[in-house]
Amino acid sequence: MNLKINETYHGFKLVDEKHIEESNSTGRLFRHEKTGARLYYLSNEDDNKVFSITFKTPPADSTGLPHILEHSVLCGSRKYPVKEPFVELIKGSLNTFLNAMTFPDKTMYPVASKNDKDFENLMDVYLDAVFYPRIYDHKEIFLQEGWHYHIEDKDDEITYNGVVYNEMKGAFSNPEDVLGRKVQETLFPDTPYGKESGGDPDEIPNLKYEDFIEFHKKYYHPSNSFIYLYGDGDVLAHLKYLDESYLSDFDHMEIDSKISVQEPFEGQKEFAFNYPVGESEDLKEKTFLSLNYVTDRCTDGELHLALDILTHILTDAQSSPLNKALLDAQIGQDVGGYYDGSILQPVFSVVVKNSDEDKKDKFKAVVKETLEKLVRDGLEEEVVEGAINITEFKLREADHGSYPKGLIFGIEIMESWLHDQDPSIHLKYQGYIDKMKREAKNGYFERLIQEYFLDNPHSSLVVLKPEKALAIKRDEEVKNHLEDVKKSLDEKTLDKLVEETNWLIDIQNAPDKKEDVDKIPVLPVSAIKKEHEKVPLEVRNHKKAEILYHQLETNGINYMDMYFDVSHVSKEDVPYLSLLTRYLGEAGTKSYDYVKLNNAIEIHTGGIDFDLDIYGNVDDPDDFNPKFSVKSRALETKTKETFDLIEEMALFTRFDEKQRLKEVVQSIKSKMEMDFMTVGHKVVSGRVMSYLSDTGQYVEYMAGLEFYKFISQLFKDFEQKWEDAMDKLKQLARLILDVNGMTVSITGGDEGYSRFADCLSSFYEKLSDVPKEKADLTFNKGPLNEGIATPGKVMYVGKAYNIKKLGFDYSGAMQVVKLIMSTDYLWNKVRVQGGAYGAFFSIGRNGSLFMGSYRDPNLSATLNVFDKAHEYLRSFEGSEGDMNKYIIGTMSGVDTPMTPGMKGSYSTGNYFRKVTDEMIQKEREEILSCNIKDVKAAADMIKAAMDKNYLCVLGDEGKIKSEKEIFGTIINIFE
Structure with missing residues (x-):
């Protein structure tokens, strides 16, 4: 399609057009002439189309107004006056993505679908929701999604309730979430980033309905909007629809939504905060330490990507320089590095978990000394090469799991577009990558360390300490406050509050009118293909090994997954088997120390992962097939190097590195403790399933609460148990890598398969060939409740x-x-x-x-x-x-x-x-x-x-x- 710069199409003036080679797309930037609405259309041949409309929504306080509004506008609109059109769409559309997202500075409403009519329907429901929500004459939406005083009978206690209120109570129960909040709060005290856009539970009840309405009036206007479209849709048809159906109804409005810049600090500032722990918990080694640095601007595409890669270099693995130095100095049990490039002034943080407050000075000193040494001596070339290569591989692969890649692109463009810069800045990455490859040997990344970390006064040290009874204290404060509220109410006002609570319940219980529900567009069932999509599978054999070949176009990437039967491993050894999957690749081998091993993996592959997978019999819940897996992805041309690295780790890992084992155990323990606070539903699901079947029990000992108990005990008694643990891991490694029951899955093309087959023969000969009897994998079961x-x-x-x-x-x-x-x-x-x-x-x-x-x-x-x-x-x-x-x-x-x-x-x-x-x-x-x-x-x-x-x-x-x-x-x- 040939469109001309500065020409107007259905009310949209084409401002710029670029070919985005990295995604084989054409990016067109439009401006709606009547309203000033911005629109970016990323056209390509992807049939998984994406639409989103985003508003710049800087919070003025921490009441969570942007977040509550995000929930609320999806609770009915002018054309679709039902209580939950969002849910109706989940029920009746072929969407491939449907959600809304609140960021610290913007609110995004994205949808995706492969069906053209469905895509148009989703767009219409979302546009009507954001521009014409029912919130103006239905206060119950605010009460339900935000907060309200809840009292069903005048003799009851008053409580707070609300979806966002409870969501954020959960978020603020997690110390990592609290830490992230405090980092932004301390670094940006004078800008919107110093506020909690999601809502602080202590502040949410201060939000008034009138302020909620005014926020929508001010910011949810086309003049403050950023519209994004992606895929193989009809550009002109979509422009015509947007103009005629929605935007032409509005006039231009001046909206002050500019994000202010925080003036840099004159020197590093230090802060201390508390988070709640249980009454029975030991406070030792429960403190979080975080060093944080504000960098330049997210609108600098090269710097943005370079700092992301530098974060990977410094902290992405336990072998990374900062992680290794901090773990060697025994500052804490786990270390992580984070780069948040989504806000105007990006932040790099290095965080130590499970530490103590008295180690904060040593923490700062080790970070400073390590960074100075890296600048003085230079980063290892292999480390830098590996970080650049793995980043480029992932950018090219564009595999984002359940998120359509068009949505990921849409989130990335907002990092520059929101601040009135070219939306394609972060999509056109190849030039930046090529420059970094050229300049890496000339101190490119070392200069970044010097400028943005060592010489940067705009930084903070945040100490997050555990406090017993803090949660109880806060609960009591809320309870006492609500008791005082109730005491302050006269009889008439209390009756009115009870009436309002029950009025809300009645509305929530009342069904929508059928004629209103029928207004939500629904595709006919005839739009669904009757036949399921078959994935190519050819079963081949290589001696005793079984090959599953999936011939698919993979853009030159080989996906190679090896599976080894471990049904002969006793149930008592399942936790060790799970630990083994985490130890391999994190320890040295015959030819590599673990630092150089990580470098080699990143230079030659897109990643190699060890795991323990359970495949249950669909006819018998107690029958399952456990597999030890080695999963890799790499360019076809790197197949041999990938096999060499798998062989090195699988056959020649060192089982005498005490400190490495301790650090791996520490890291597992720390991450699982965070999971209990953030994904508790998964913990509960796994635990209750373990009451029911041997399969569920196996999973618990492999990755659930039983595994956590095992890891915690091993960590507690590490000095007495580490040698026995190492012996067990070594025995298991020898025991499980056997050709009997071995299966290999290969996904790619014929050229990739040919390279794979050549390498497999050599690897196969090095494996054990000793048939083994199955172990007794029955467990004691029952409802522990x-x-x-x-x-x-x-x-x-x-x-x-x-x-x-x-x-x-x-x-x-x-x-x-x-x-x-x-x-x-x-x-x-x-x-x-x-x-x-x-x-x-x-x-x-x-x-x-x-x-x-x-x-x-x-x-x-x-x-x-x-x-x-x-x-x-x-x-x-x-x-x-x-x-x-x-x-x-x-x-x-x-x-x-x-x-x-x-x-x-x-x-x-x-x-x-x-x-x-x-x-x-x-x-x-x-x-x-x-x-x-x-x-x-x-x-x-x-x-x-x-x-x-x-x-x-x-x-x-x-x-x-x-x-x-x-x-x-x-x-x-x-x-």
């Missing part, structure tokens, strides 16, 4: 059972039930009415059924919701249109776009689980034919599962102990 107490102020609640153990069969219709439960019943009962941030229902082909909540203020109330789920399904009614909507939404999850590497892994997993194409097609047909009878039939299944009463809860220690009668046992996970 644990309450896992933490200092967190929210709950993660879960109940589960396996339907096949109850005599029920799995069918694809269960996936439709999953969507109905998650987006209707649980969403309304647990999130909307209960105030939790999230709730979900899952069921797998193997029969495992789970209901859970995320950042939930409730415990028994949520369990009660789970127990009554069957009643909802038993009385479920819906029209043919409703069922079509649920089927469409279900298929959106089934047909999630995958990269070539993901397709290979998916196919391999199905092969191990004995899931055939016929089974996948049958499930698809069962989804497409699902009806109300199928949904209602699930009621008995869910009731039977919930009646087994297998439950687990993680979170607020006080809440768990106050409802102790629910649990079989209560445990504190932190010492």
Whole structure:
């Protein structure tokens, strides 16, 4: 398509056009002449189209106004006056992404879909939401999503409730989140970055509805908007739609949303803050230390990428210079480096976890001495080469997991575009990479260290210390404050507050009008392909090894995954086997010390990972197949080097490096402790599943709470146990690398396969060939029904059972039930009415059924919701249109776009689980034919599962102990 600079198309003037070679795209920058709205269209052949509209939303305080507004505008609009159009879209669209995001300086509303009509529908719902939300005449939206005084009877205590309020209570229970907040607060006291855009729970109740409305009036206007489109869509058609349907209704408005720059400090500043820990926890080695440096501007593309690479060089692995120096000096148990380039003045931080306050001076000294030495002596060439190469590989691969790459590009362009600079700055990276390769030997990165770290006075040292009873103290302060609020109310005002609470509950319980729900656009089921997409799979053999070949276009990359059967490893050794996967690649080998090993991996590959994977039998929840895996990705031309490195680590790792083992154990322990606070729903899911099956038990000893207990004990008694642990790891390494039961998955083209086959023969000959008997992998099981107490102020609640153990069969219709439960019943009962941030229902082909909540203020109330789920399904009614909507939404999850590497892994997993194409097609047909009878039939299944009463809860220690009668046992996970 030929468009001309300075010409106007449907109200949009084309300001600039560039070819973006790195993504094979054409980037066109437009300006809407009537309103001043900015639009960037990244055109290419990707059919996974992305749209987003972003507003610059600098917060004036920490009440969380931008975050609450992000939630609220998606609660109904002019054209779509239902309570939850966002949820209706989840139910009835083929979206590949649907969400909204609050950043420290902007709010983004992105959607994605591969279906043209669906894409247009998603755009329309989101545009109507942001420009014409129902918030102006429906105050209940603010009360529900933000905060409100909750009191259902005048004799009750007053409490706070609200979705964002509870979400941020959870976030502020995590010390890493608190630390990140305090870093920005201390570095930018005079700018919006010094405020919490997500909301501080102590400040959220200060937000007034009137200020909430004014914020929308000021910032949610086309003149303050940044519109982004990506993919193979019709550029002119989209411009015409945007102008005629929305933008032409507005006039230009002057909006002061400029982000101010923080004046640099004259010298480093030091701050200390506290975070809550449990009453029984030891305070020793629980402090976080963070050194933070403000760099230049995020609008400098070269500097932005260079500092990202420099962060990788200095701190990305335990072998990195800063990490190694700090670990060697025993400053703390884990070290991490972070570069936040998403804000106007980017920040580099080096953080030590599990330290003590009295080590802060030594911490500063070690960082300073290490950086000075690196500038004086120069960075190792191999370290720099590896960091640049691995960064370039990842940029070219453009694999972002569940996020469409078009969305990632959309987030990246905002880092410059938001501040009125060229949106393509961060997309055109190759020139920067080439320059760094040329200049690296001439002190390029050393100069950055000198200028932005050593000579930079705009920095802070933040000390985050543990404090017992802090959570209890804060709870008491809130409780006393609310008691005072209640005492201050006269009888009439108290009655009015009770009335408002129950009014809100009534609104939340009331269904939307059918005619309003029908206004949400829904695709016909005919838009879905009847046949599932088959991933190419050819089973080949190499002596005793089995080869799974997935012939796919991978842009010259080989994805090589090796799997070794470990069913002969005893259950007592499973934790050691899991530890082995973390130790390999982090220790030295016969030919490399661990620093040079990491360099070699980054120079020659896109990454080599060791893991322990479990593949369950879909027909028997107690039958599973554990595999020790080695997963690699590299350019086809680097296949030999990749095999050489795998061989070096798999066969010649050193098992005598005491300090390396200690550092690995420390790091595992630290990361798992963070997981308990941030992804508690996953911990709960794994734990309750372990009550049910040998598979679940194995996973617990491999990666769950039992593994954490093992790691904690090993760390505690390290001096007495490290040699025995090393011996065990060495024995296991020799035991598991065997050709018997070996499977290799290769995803790529024929040229890549040919190179792979040549290398495999040599590697194969070095492996053991001794058949082994399977171990007894049966465990003691049963409903422990644990309450896992933490200092967190929210709950993660879960109940589960396996339907096949109850005599029920799995069918694809269960996936439709999953969507109905998650987006209707649980969403309304647990999130909307209960105030939790999230709730979900899952069921797998193997029969495992789970209901859970995320950042939930409730415990028994949520369990009660789970127990009554069957009643909802038993009385479920819906029209043919409703069922079509649920089927469409279900298929959106089934047909999630995958990269070539993901397709290979998916196919391999199905092969191990004995899931055939016929089974996948049958499930698809069962989804497409699902009806109300199928949904209602699930009621008995869910009731039977919930009646087994297998439950687990993680979170607020006080809440768990106050409802102790629910649990079989209560445990504190932190010492």
